[in-house]
Amino acid sequence: MKTEGAIIVQSDLTVLLDERSLSAHAAREQLHRFAEARKRAGTIHTYRITPMTLWHALDEGWTGEQVVEALKTHAKYDVPLQAEGFIRLWASRYGKLRLYAEDAVLFLNGDADILESLGRIPSVMAWVQTVRSPEIWQLAPDCRGLLKQELAKQGYPVMDQAGYHAGESLSLRLREQTVRGTLFALRDYQERAVGSFIQDGAARGGSGVVVLPCGTGKTVVGIAALARLCTATLILTSSRTSAEQWREELLDKTTLAPDSVGLYNGKVKEVKPVTIATYQLLTRRKSKAGDFTHMGLFNERDWGLIIYDEVHLLPAPVFRMTASIQATRRLGLTATLVREDGCAEDVYSLIGPKQYDMQWKEAEKGAYIASVSCAEIRIPLDASQHHSYSAAAARSRLRIAAENPGKLPVVRELLERYRDKQTLVIGQYLGQLRKVASELGAPLLTGETPHEERLRLYDQFRSGRINVLVVSKVANLAIDLPDASVAIQLSGSFGSRQEEAQRVGRLLRPKQGDNRAWFYTLVTEGTKETEFALKRQLFLLEQGYEYMQLSGAEACGSGLRSEAANG
Structure with missing residues (x-):
């Protein structure tokens, strides 16, 4: 046993990371290259290595042996032989199957032993027209995508070298000076x-x-x-x-x-x-x-x-x-x-x-994006909701917690602290958003907002004529809000890591001055919402972001003042 080891590797390739370890940061830097974060409980992060996560690492230049060595370097105990075996097996399949075309005929070329194994899978052989040799199969002409899809599901990545057609030609070039009059060059x-x-x-x-x-x-x-x-x-x-x-x-x-x-x-x-x-x-x-x-x-x-x-x-x-x-x-x-x-x-x-x-933090170091401070504010369930929450089914409990009326005073406090910043108040439930928008006297933007009205609100927000905008999950998508410096998340889609990343992403465009932004997620203490919040944060945690935890009392008092001042 290595007392300084930060991870425990299980035989099914589940990996547990203890963030209290002195080497936790270094271990996490390695893990996010070849494993996917699945959940977090207290100080323990759970990862899983799969064929897909391993293939992405191999695409970036890793080898199976390097992955095994990285696990051994940071493991508190020995890495199970079964786990090593899976990694070496999946890595041994990478680059061993190749699609190519000759005279418009599609072929699969591969290691004879691998093709022999695949020959026992009916869903794969359905696309094979002729076995030319132990290493070469002639395929049905229309199977290129479907076969790759099936082989990936079976745990075999394919190198597609069958080529592409040029398509209809089009004359264009990049401008050195944009129509808007600014110099332009790729970073x-x-x-x-x-x-x-x-x-x-x-x-x-x-x-x-x-x-x-x-x-x-x-x-x-x-x-x-x-x-x-x-x-x-x-x-x-x-x-x-x-x-x-x-x-x-x-x-x-x-x-x-x-x-x-x-x-x-x-x-x-x-x-x-x-x-x-x-x-x-x-x-x-x-x-x-x-x-x-x-x-x-x-x-x-x-x-x-x-x-x-x-x-x-x-x-x-x-x-x-x-x-x-x-x-x-x-x-x-x-x-x-x-x-x-x-x-x-x-x-x-x-x-x-x-x-x-x-990586997001790499972009931040280059000042290509804003530096975002993240905080989770835990708020007690409003007294009026205790009975309904206790009596509700699991799905209804999450919504009751998400719509906790106790969140509104914290929103007000945050808006006061950042009154000179462009701020988004983001949520999942339209009833909650309508009430918050009405209480704040702020415009509301949802999927029901007519397109022309959306454009008008975006323009007013960008120009600073309005500095608070209440938005539904339409803010998850590619909306150009370059001046948003603060986001307050009232509620979200269960434990969606993707959504959390997209919402933080609304703040990342570089800012004038200190190039900083703030993201707050409001969570009802002691409810299902805390469990989902932990899952939502996983992607950002693995990108190197940290969530400061504040109580509702701290948020409405000196704790938030200090955090707002220091970021």
């Missing part, structure tokens, strides 16, 4: 991200995911990839507002003419050389059993590139369509690859592997 990390995706002539280029913190210019990376490839491009994004922002950025930073960039939404349906649509529209249909009305957009032009903005939100029908267009280059953009629906394997197999990843 170093944006250049690296684009280069990692393109990888001219390399086996792994042309498809994959770029992971960058909110506010670091993911849109610019997509635009630069488009300009490098000079091909007709379909851009899929999370909202109509985001789609319009993409169009504005394209026209500002490239030589594309306005009539070459089209919006495809509920109001207008323009199919142009560069077309921007939303996931919501693509997945619209008249009935649950009906066809998706607008999915044909994937075949409207000879797209040479498809960009999936906020790829962590990609809905299942778009995954299915993506499986059939594997000859088109695909770029996913996101701030976090965390998915709560278990579809991480589908992103890996159908969009592509992680090509570039910048």
Whole structure:
């Protein structure tokens, strides 16, 4: 036993990290490269190593032996042989299966022993037309995406070297000076991200995911990839507002003419050389059993590139369509690859592997994003709610705790402390948000807010004509609120790590002056909400953020004053 060891590795590749250990920070830095945080209980963080988390590490240059050695370095006890065996087995499969094409015929090449094992799986053999040799299978021509998806589920990653078609050519370049009159050049990390995706002539280029913190210019990376490839491009994004922002950025930073960039939404349906649509529209249909009305957009032009903005939100029908267009280059953009629906394997197999990843704290050190201080404020359940909470079912208990009226005085105190800052008050439940907006005399923005009214509120918020905006979960998406310096979270979607990251992300755009921001999450003490709050914070904790814990009394007294002053 090593008394200084920070982790305990279990045989099923569950890893327990004790944050009280002196080496906990170093261990965490290693773990978040090849393991996923699952939960936190007190000072113990629980991680899990899976084939997917290991493949991402191997994509970034790790080896299986390096992962095993990292675990041994930080383990309090010996690493179980079974755990070592799993890691070595999964690592041994990486890079051993290769898809390639000759004269439009698709082949799978691999280690003979691996192909022999796969030959016993009916769902894999359904796509095999001919066994050319123990190392080469000839495949059905339309199976490229579906086979990769199935093999990933079976624990076998595939190197896709079958190539891409060029698509419809498009003439454009990046501007050195934007239409708005500012000088423009890619930052170093944006250049690296684009280069990692393109990888001219390399086996792994042309498809994959770029992971960058909110506010670091993911849109610019997509635009630069488009300009490098000079091909007709379909851009899929999370909202109509985001789609319009993409169009504005394209026209500002490239030589594309306005009539070459089209919006495809509920109001207008323009199919142009560069077309921007939303996931919501693509997945619209008249009935649950009906066809998706607008999915044909994937075949409207000879797209040479498809960009999936906020790829962590990609809905299942778009995954299915993506499986059939594997000859088109695909770029996913996101701030976090965390998915709560278990579809991480589908992103890996159908969009592509992680090509570039910048850690949030790395971006903060470079002053590319604001430095955010996070705090969790625990508030007693309001006396009027005790009986209803005790009598309620589990799901109802969470909502009662989330809508605790005792949160409003703390919100008022925070707004007073940061009265000179642009502040978002964010929540999950519309009834709660309406009441808070009314009490504060602040405008409310929800999914029901008309698009034109949203744009008006955004403009007023950015210009400083209003400095408090109450928003529902529409704030989780790519909304351009560059001047938001404070966010107060009233309630959230159960234990969504993804949502917590997106909400903190609303604060990350660089600020004038000290480049700082503050995120507060209000949690009802002694209820189900505290349990979900711990899970929500996991992604940010693994990125190096820390949550200061305050009581409601401290928040309304000197504790908050001190915290606000010192950040």
